[in-house]
Amino acid sequence: MVRVTAQDVADAAGVSLATVDRVLNNRKGVRESTVERVMRAMEQLNFERDQAAATLARRRNYRFTFMVPSGETAFFADIRAEIESARAHFTKDRIEINMIMVPPLDPNAIAQEVERLGADIGDGVALVAVESQIVRDTINDLRARGIHVVTFISDVPTSGRERFVGIDNVAAGRVAASLLKRFVHAPEGEIAVVAGSGTLRDHVERRMGFEQVMRAECPHLSVLPWIEGEELAEVVESKLTSLLTENPNVVGLYSIGGGTRGVIDALQGASQNLRVVTTELSAHTRAALISGRIDAVLVQDPSHEVRSAVRILKALTDGTQINEKQERIRIEIFVRDNLP
Amino acid sequence: MVRVTAQDVADAAGVSLATVDRVLNNRKGVRESTVERVMRAMEQLNFERDQAAATLARRRNYRFTFMVPSGETAFFADIRAEIESARAHFTKDRIEINMIMVPPLDPNAIAQEVERLGADIGDGVALVAVESQIVRDTINDLRARGIHVVTFISDVPTSGRERFVGIDNVAAGRVAASLLKRFVHAPEGEIAVVAGSGTLRDHVERRMGFEQVMRAECPHLSVLPWIEGEELAEVVESKLTSLLTENPNVVGLYSIGGGTRGVIDALQGASQNLRVVTTELSAHTRAALISGRIDAVLVQDPSHEVRSAVRILKALTDGTQINEKQERIRIEIFVRDNLP
DNA sequence: TATGATTTGAGGTACGTCAAGCAAAAATAA
DNA sequence: TTATTTTTGCTTGACGTACCTCAAATCATA
Numbered sequence: 095m096v097r098v099t100a101q102d103v104a105d106a107a108g109v110s111l112a113t114v115d116r117v118l119n120n121r122k123g124v125r126e127s128t129v130e131r132v133m134r135a136m137e138q139l140n141f142e143r144d145q146a147a148a149t150l151a152r153r154r155n156y157r158f159t160f161m162v163p164s165g166e167t168a169f170f171a172d173i174r175a176e177i178e179s180a181r182a183h184f185t186k187d188r189i190e191i192n193m194i195m196v197p198p199l200d201p202n203a204i205a206q207e208v209e210r211l212g213a214d215i216g217d218g219v220a221l222v223a224v225e226s227q228i229v230r231d232t233i234n235d236l237r238a239r240g241i242h243v244v245t246f247i248s249d250v251p252t253s254g255r256e257r258f259v260g261i262d263n264v265a266a267g268r269v270a271a272s273l274l275k276r277f278v279h280a281p282e283g284e285i286a287v288v289a290g291s292g293t294l295r296d297h298v299e300r301r302m303g304f305e306q307v308m309r310a311e312c313p314h315l316s317v318l319p320w321i322e323g324e325e326l327a328e329v330v331e332s333k334l335t336s337l338l339t340e341n342p343n344v345v346g347l348y349s350i351g352g353g354t355r356g357v358i359d360a361l362q363g364a365s366q367n368l369r370v371v372t373t374e375l376s377a378h379t380r381a382a383l384i385s386g387r388i389d390a391v392l393v394q395d396p397s398h399e400v401r402s403a404v405r406i407l408k409a410l411t412d413g414t415q416i417n418e419k420q421e422r423i424r425i426e427i428f429v430r431d432n433l434p
Numbered sequence: 435m436v437r438v439t440a441q442d443v444a445d446a447a448g449v450s451l452a453t454v455d456r457v458l459n460n461r462k463g464v465r466e467s468t469v470e471r472v473m474r475a476m477e478q479l480n481f482e483r484d485q486a487a488a489t490l491a492r493r494r495n496y497r498f499t500f501m502v503p504s505g506e507t508a509f510f511a512d513i514r515a516e517i518e519s520a521r522a523h524f525t526k527d528r529i530e531i532n533m534i535m536v537p538p539l540d541p542n543a544i545a546q547e548v549e550r551l552g553a554d555i556g557d558g559v560a561l562v563a564v565e566s567q568i569v570r571d572t573i574n575d576l577r578a579r580g581i582h583v584v585t586f587i588s589d590v591p592t593s594g595r596e597r598f599v600g601i602d603n604v605a606a607g608r609v610a611a612s613l614l615k616r617f618v619h620a621p622e623g624e625i626a627v628v629a630g631s632g633t634l635r636d637h638v639e640r641r642m643g644f645e646q647v648m649r650a651e652c653p654h655l656s657v658l659p660w661i662e663g664e665e666l667a668e669v670v671e672s673k674l675t676s677l678l679t680e681n682p683n684v685v686g687l688y689s690i691g692g693g694t695r696g697v698i699d700a701l702q703g704a705s706q707n708l709r710v711v712t713t714e715l716s717a718h719t720r721a722a723l724i725s726g727r728i729d730a731v732l733v734q735d736p737s738h739e740v741r742s743a744v745r746i747l748k749a750l751t752d753g754t755q756i757n758e759k760q761e762r763i764r765i766e767i768f769v770r771d772n773l774p
Numbered sequence: 775t776a777t778g779a780t781t782t783g784a785g786g787t788a789c790g791t792c793a794a795g796c797a798a799a800a801a802t803a804a
Numbered sequence: 805t806t807a808t809t810t811t812t813g814c815t816t817g818a819c820g821t822a823c824c825t826c827a828a829a830t831c832a833t834a
Binding site: 097142147150185188266272273277279307397401419420425426432434 | 437482484485486487489490523525526527528605606608609611612613616617619643647709729737738741757759760762764765766767769770771772774
C-alpha cells in the first residue's frame with residue numbers, strides 16, 4: 095500500500111509541487127485551467143492529503159471553545175467534566191479546548207462572552223444554544239468571521255450553525271411515551287409529566303414528542319398538566335408529591351430532565367404500579383433503576399457528545415469529511431441490566 | 435500552548451536527543467540510570483510523543499487482519515460491510531485492513547488461516563472467536579509472536595487475547611428478560627426463546643442472562659424449551675410456527691440471534707398479545723418495529739465495533755492508552771421511535 | 775515590441791520523530 | 805597502565821506538507 099503524495103499529483107498533472115501546494119491551500123496565482131488540471135489529477139490518483147503531516151508542518155494548533163451553562167444539573171456537570179477530560183485527551187492531537195461557563199438560559203450572556211473573547215475564541219465554537227434572536231445573530235456573526243459553529247445538546251436550527259451535536263429530542267419524547275405505553279398495565283389512568291425548563295428547545299421538543307404518541311396511541315391514558323420543576327430537585331419533589339396525593343390514579347410518569355433527584359425522592363411512598371421513565375444517568379437514577387423504583391432512563395452520552403463536537407469542529411476547520419455513523423448521537427435507553 | 439518535544443526532554447535530562455530517542459523506542463545501549471533520568475524528565479515535563487510525527491518518520495503502515503465468519507446472517511453481513519468501509523476510512527491514518535472470511539463455527543479453519551497468512555497477518559488481529567482449545571492455542575501463538583489480538587463479538591476470556599470488543603452478552607440476555615417482564619401484561623403464560631447457535635459463546639451467554647432474570651423475577655411466566663433455528667430463517671419459521679400452534683398461551687418471545695426474518699414471518703398470524711424482543715437491526719426488524727409487530731430490538735453497533743477494534747489494535751501497537759469511554763460497546767435498545 | 779502583470783518552477787526551511795553511522799567519552803576488564 | 809566494551813553525543817537524511825522567496829516563463833495590453 096503506497097500513499098499518494100502531493101508530488102505524485104504534481105507529476106501526474108505536469109506541474110510543480112509548488113503549484114499543487116497552491117491549489118491545495120487555495121492560494122492565489124494559479125490559472126483556472128491549471129487548477130482544474132490539478133484537481134483532476136488529485137481525483138484520478140485518489141489523493142488524500144496527509145492531515146498529520148499537514149498539521150505538523152503548519153505548526154498549527156486547533157483552538158475550540160465550548161460554551162456551556164453553569165447550571166447545577168447532573169447532566170451539565172457531566173458535560174463539563176467530559177470537556178475537561180477531552181481537553182487533556184486531545185492535546186496530543188494539537189487541539190486546545192477552552193471551556194467557558196455562561197449563566198444558563200441567558201442569550202445575552204452568550205453574546206457578551208463571544209464579544210469579550212474576540213479572536214481568542216479560536217477556530218470553532220460549540221455552544222448550548224438558547225432559542226433567541228440574539229443567539230441566532232451571534233452564531234451568524236461568528237460564521238461571517240469564518241469561525242465554525244456547532245450547536246450542542248440544544249439546537250437553533252434556523253441559525254447558520256453548521257451542525258447540531260445531540261439527539262433528536264422529539265424522538266426522545268416519543269420513545270418515553272412508547273415505553274410507558276408498554277410498561278403501564280392498568281386499563282386506564284393518568285400520566286404525570288415533570289418538565290424541565292421551557293426555554294431550552296430540547297425540553298420543549300421532548301414534551302411534543304411525548305404528547306404526540308400519547309394522544310395518538312394511548313386513549314386510555316390521560317396526560318395531566320405538566321409540572322414545572324425549574325430543574326430544582328426540591329421544587330420538583332414538593333410539586334410532584336402533592337400531584338401524586340391529589341391524583342391517586344397516576345399510573346405513569348415521564349421526567350423530561352432536570353431535578354430528577356426530586357422525582358425519585360417524591361416516589362418513595364408512591365404506588366408500586368406507577369411506571370417511571372426519566373432522563374439523566376446519575377447515582378440517584380442508577381440506584382432507582384436497580385431497586386426497580388424507576389423502569390427506564392433515557393440518556394444521551396455526554397462523553398460521546400463532547401468527542402463528537404470536537405471531531406466535527408476539527409473536520410470543519412480541516413475541510414475534511416465527517417464520518418456520519420461515528421457522529422450519530424444515540425437516544426440511549428437504560429434499564430437495570432444494561433447500565434454501564 | 436506549547437508542545438513538549440523530545441528535544442525539551444533531552445535538555446531537561448541533560449542528555450542528547452539521540453539518547454532520548456533510544457529510550458523512547460527502547461533501543462539498547464543506554465545505562466539503566468540514564469534511562470531513569472530520561473523517564474523522570476519525561477514525566478516532569480509531561481511529555482507525550484507526537485504519534486503523528488512518529489508514524490510519519492517511521493514510514494510505518496499499520497496492518498491489521500479481521501477474521502470474520504462467512505455466514506449469511508444479517509449481522510455478519512453488516513460487520514463485513516463495516517470492515518470494508520473502515521478499510522477505506524482508515525487508509526488516511528496509514529492503517530491497512532485485511533479481511534479474511536472463515537467458515538463459521540470452525541476452530542480449525544481459524545487456525546489454518548492464521549498459519550497460511552504467516553507474517554502477512556500484520557501487526558494485529560481481530561477475530562470472532564469460537565470457544566475451543568484450538569482457538570485458544572492459536573491466539574496464544576500469535577501473542578507469543580508479538581502480534582496483538584483482540585476478540586470480536588464473541589470472546590474467549592481464558593485465552594491470551596488482550597481485549598474483547600463487544601457487548602456483555604449475559605447482560606443483553608438480562609435486558610431482554612427485563613423488558614419482556616415489563617411488556618407482558620398477562621397474569622401468566624409462556625415465553626418462547628429462539629436460540630441461535632450454541633457454539634458461539636455469545637448466544638449461550640444471552641440465554642443464561644435471560645433465564646436468570648426470568649427464573650428470579652417472573653414466576654408467573656414459564657420459559658418453554660428453546661427452539662434451535664441454526665440461524666436459518668426457514669428453519670426458524672417452521673419450528674416457531676408449530677410451537678405457536680401447539681402453545682396458544684405464549685405471551686412473550688425472545689429471539690437470541692440469527693434468522694430473525696423467520697421469526698417475523700412466523701409472527702404473521704400470531705396473537706396481538708404476544709410481546710416480542712429480538713436482535714439484529716435489518717430491514718425486516720425495522721419494518722416489524724414500525725408496524726408494532728415486535729416491541730424492541732437489542733443491538734450492538736457493528737460500525738462502532740469495527741472502529742473500536744481498529745483503534746484498540748492501533749493503541750496496542752503504539753503502546754498508547756485506550757480511551758475506555760469511547761470503546762464501551764453499548765447494548766442498544768431500539769424501539770420504534772429511536773430507530774436511526 | 776516593449777511593458778507590466780500574472781502564472782509557474784525551483785529551492786529552501788521547518789514541523790517532531792525515526793533511524794542510522796561514526797566518533798568521542800566513559801566505564802570496565804585485563 | 806592499556807585494551808576493550810559500553811554508553812553517549814553529534815550529525816544527517818528521511819517522512820509529507822506548509823510556506824516563503826526569487827527567478828523564469830507566459831500572458832495581456834498598449
